[in-house]
Amino acid sequence: MSLPSGVTMQWLMEDAIDPQAGLSLARMTVAPGVTSPAHRHPDCSEAVHVLSGRIEQRRGSDWLPLEPGETVLIPRGALHQTRNVGSEVAELMVAYSNGARICLPET
Numbered sequence: 496m497s498l499p500s501g502v503t504m505q506w507l508m509e510d511a512i513d514p515q516a517g518l519s520l521a522r523m524t525v526a527p528g529v530t531s532p533a534h535r536h537p538d539c540s541e542a543v544h545v546l547s548g549r550i551e552q553r554r555g556s557d558w559l560p561l562e563p564g565e566t567v568l569i570p571r572g573a574l575h576q577t578r579n580v581g582s583e584v585a586e587l588m589v590a591y592s593n594g595a596r597i598c599l600p601e602t
Contacts, residue, residue: 496534496598501526510594519591523577525550530578533601539593541569543577548585551578574601 502525509519544566551558552567553576569575579585
């Protein structure tokens, strides 16, 4: 899945980095006013932790407001996406329960 301008993912750990990882960890940034594409992971759950900025995290049909220090769990297979509702770049830590996760865009 390609990311829109204003969204970055820096992979810190995954099976491609260390074949024994068994999990994935990334630092994600989202520019103000930008929304990531809707997608799901059929093979893993995902935890999103806000380091800075203000976001709304879609989980299924709900949009959950999150601020620095807050974390949300996205269950395996749930449709989700992130939008920055603040005035500064949002920085997130994102963890997945699979080192080679599958990402399926919303169709």
